[in-house]
Amino acid sequence: MSAVALTLDQARYVNKAFWRNPARAFFTFAFPLMFLVIFTSLLGNGTVHIGTLAVKESTYYVASMAAFGVITACFNNIAISMTFNREAGILRRIDGTPLPHAAFFASRILHATFVAVLLVAITTAFGRLAYGAHVPSGVTLLRFLVMLLVGAASFCALGLAITAAIPNADAAPAIVNISILPLLFLSGIFIPFGNSTPAWILWIARIFPVRHFAVGLQAGYLGTPFHWSDVAVVAAWGIAGLLLSVRYFSWEPRQE
Amino acid sequence: MSAALESPAVSVRGLRKAYGSVEAVRGIDLEIPAGEIFALLGPNGAGKTTTVEILEGYRSRDAGEVEVLGCDPASERSRLKPRIGIVFQSTGVEPYLTVRETVTMYASLYPRRRPVDDVIELVGLAEKRDERVVRLSGGQQRRLEMAVALVGDPDLLFLDEPTTGFDPAARREAWEVVKSLAGLGKTVVLTTHYMDEAQYLADRVVVISAGRVVAEGPPATLGLNEHDGVRIRYRPAGGAAPPAPFAGAADDNGFVEVHVDDPVVALHDLTGWAIEHGVPLEGLEVVRPSLEDVYLALTREAEEGGTE
Numbered sequence: 001m002s003a004v005a006l007t008l009d010q011a012r013y014v015n016k017a018f019w020r021n022p023a024r025a026f027f028t029f030a031f032p033l034m035f036l037v038i039f040t041s042l043l044g045n046g047t048v049h050i051g052t053l054a055v056k057e058s059t060y061y062v063a064s065m066a067a068f069g070v071i072t073a074c075f076n077n078i079a080i081s082m083t084f085n086r087e088a089g090i091l092r093r094i095d096g097t098p099l100p101h102a103a104f105f106a107s108r109i110l111h112a113t114f115v116a117v118l119l120v121a122i123t124t125a126f127g128r129l130a131y132g133a134h135v136p137s138g139v140t141l142l143r144f145l146v147m148l149l150v151g152a153a154s155f156c157a158l159g160l161a162i163t164a165a166i167p168n169a170d171a172a173p174a175i176v177n178i179s180i181l182p183l184l185f186l187s188g189i190f191i192p193f194g195n196s197t198p199a200w201i202l203w204i205a206r207i208f209p210v211r212h213f214a215v216g217l218q219a220g221y222l223g224t225p226f227h228w229s230d231v232a233v234v235a236a237w238g239i240a241g242l243l244l245s246v247r248y249f250s251w252e253p254r255q256e
Numbered sequence: 257m258s259a260a261l262e263s264p265a266v267s268v269r270g271l272r273k274a275y276g277s278v279e280a281v282r283g284i285d286l287e288i289p290a291g292e293i294f295a296l297l298g299p300n301g302a303g304k305t306t307t308v309e310i311l312e313g314y315r316s317r318d319a320g321e322v323e324v325l326g327c328d329p330a331s332e333r334s335r336l337k338p339r340i341g342i343v344f345q346s347t348g349v350e351p352y353l354t355v356r357e358t359v360t361m362y363a364s365l366y367p368r369r370r371p372v373d374d375v376i377e378l379v380g381l382a383e384k385r386d387e388r389v390v391r392l393s394g395g396q397q398r399r400l401e402m403a404v405a406l407v408g409d410p411d412l413l414f415l416d417e418p419t420t421g422f423d424p425a426a427r428r429e430a431w432e433v434v435k436s437l438a439g440l441g442k443t444v445v446l447t448t449h450y451m452d453e454a455q456y457l458a459d460r461v462v463v464i465s466a467g468r469v470v471a472e473g474p475p476a477t478l479g480l481n482e483h484d485g486v487r488i489r490y491r492p493a494g495g496a497a498p499p500a501p502f503a504g505a506a507d508d509n510g511f512v513e514v515h516v517d518d519p520v521v522a523l524h525d526l527t528g529w530a531i532e533h534g535v536p537l538e539g540l541e542v543v544r545p546s547l548e549d550v551y552l553a554l555t556r557e558a559e560e561g562g563t564e
Binding site: 001006009010013016017020021088089090092093095096097098099252 | 312314334337338340342344346348349350351352353357361362364365366367388404408
């Protein structure tokens, strides 16, 4: 089989296993939708000011929760499932087969990206029906899709990279959450930035990829300006994640 | 064909490996002909797993020459991978796929494949083929791992402690599977710390202890190298006292067991005396040292030698 065929074939098996673990599949999809309903119920009637634009809170949260969903499906899922697979010896076994490492990584990234796209589609449809959110179309849609795919792949790569810092499967959820949850708050995902947002928070948001990714997706939903620089920052983080993975990814369980 | 048969599946010279200041493997030589079921026997921590992991390409070596199927596992691992199958000491497979899906998935990774259903049949999981892995028993999962290791039609199969933690019935089943592999003409390298496993399965056994080879040979002849040698066991009727070389303290059941240098000569002398004096020798038998006796004696010697 060619490397491409092997990748697709592997992704198919990953997909099968994903849906057969109902708890995992359910929560991957339920979390963003649940938060969307909670945040819009709490704050839905207010407005968010982005530049000169005034946006309904509910619409703002459709964009935010789409970004949140992608990050959960890619970064969190890959980091936790890879650590589990590593500790269960599944990676060690795979490493003993002729499957090229690149095809292994590509299949996992491909599958997580597929789940992320599905999640964004569901979040968008739900936002449209429940809150009358704008659905991207035309050139806006194309730019939106570029941001979505670059973002999904980049957060997958970062998820692979962080496994090197996770000592065992039990520690995986805690380490994943401590690395991403504060960043989600500091990037305006859960609570929109206002005029009084402190400068240090804005700097953190500028350095890390979450804010850039969310802003890129907002352009699709809210009609805010789209900057290719946001795509570039997210992609740079993705490439850094990939390089770190190539260097530090471990196929061997850490603890006996 | 004949050239392939003549070249050994595994050839190791002067293999050494240390972890920090601990020398796990201290100069091991091995030669495993193609088609042999070979057992590496030794207590826990003897260096078995380290040795096998170097052969499989998982671990680097500090010194020595290693050739597996004509490849150096350290530098030519990708050439070796399609030709070997491995059953690990403790690994898993994806829990949410079925038996058949799992075996099919692993088959797709190999250039040469055995038919998936045949392999599932061979390991005795035909009735479980549509069951998800998560619902299999421990023994069944182990057999699935054997199927996964076999489906790429490997020339060489590594089994690292394949039955550790099995109940007796599951061990028997696993043994039958390994025995049936011999029929396929595969070379099998087995590590174990169970004497009976090596005795039952292996054509040849190498005993290692403290990182060195302490004995080598077919399981049946291994015992003959042991200095304590052969014993004769019998119960003299009516409390009769046999002559000096055969006298010994009787156990609770009245049996006497004595070490002899040559069992043929010894039996001749003993039975000659018994006929002459009209003393029946109940339960007379020649007891060869079991592999376990040899193994314990050898590993004890090696450990004592190592600490001196």
